[in-house]
Amino acid sequence: MLFILLGVLLLHxxxxxxLIVSTAASAWSAGVDKSTDLWYHCQTTSGSYQCKHASNEEWIQAVQALMILSCIFCFCALIAFLYQLFRMVKGGQFFFTAIFQILASVFVMCGAIIYTVMRPDEETITHFGYAYVLAWVAFPLCLISGLIYIVLRKTE
Structure with missing residues (x-):
């Protein structure tokens, strides 16, 4: 049972x-001389690297908020798991932790979908960056982790 708990904790x-790297990293969209993330739009011109703030459009602010909320809810789920691990009676389930973790997965999914649909179509930006891919990798892992917490019971 100890290995299962350590595995779940490591997965979490x-x-x-x-989630933190995908929220903070500067590579949601990348191209030859440009990269765009949730916070900045950077480009290389004449050998210099210049960054300016992301647009103030509502969709990018929604993605920013959803990604921050997913990080907060995932962290709260970790704290709730550790609290329940030491305070819960034998045989109890980690429902509170599961709710936080599933909400975090829903938030990251919604943020990535909004970014996918609303991303500016620029000719020089050719592909999605690694931070975008990390967000999509975090979504199913977060959902699976939440489902594991639903099934998981505390034993001595």
Whole structure:
């Protein structure tokens, strides 16, 4: 049972790291001389690298808010898991942790979908960046983790 708990805890930490990196990294869209993320739009012109703030459009602010909420809910789920692990009676289930984790997965999914649909169509931006891919990798892992917490019971 100890290995299962350590595995679940390790999975949760990996998900939290993926969410933080995908939220903070500067590569949601990338091209030859440009990269765009949730916070900045950067480009290389005449050998210099210049960044300006992301647009103030509502869709990018929604993606920013959803990704931050997913990080917060994933962190709260981790705290709830550790609290329940030491305070819960034998045989109890981790429903509270599961709710937070599933909400975090829903938030990251919604943020990635909004970014996919509303991303500006520029000729020089040719592909999605690694931070975008990390967000999509974090979504199923977060959902699976939440489902594991529903099934998981505390034993001595």
């Amino acid at each position: 930490l990996v998900i939290l790291i993926l």
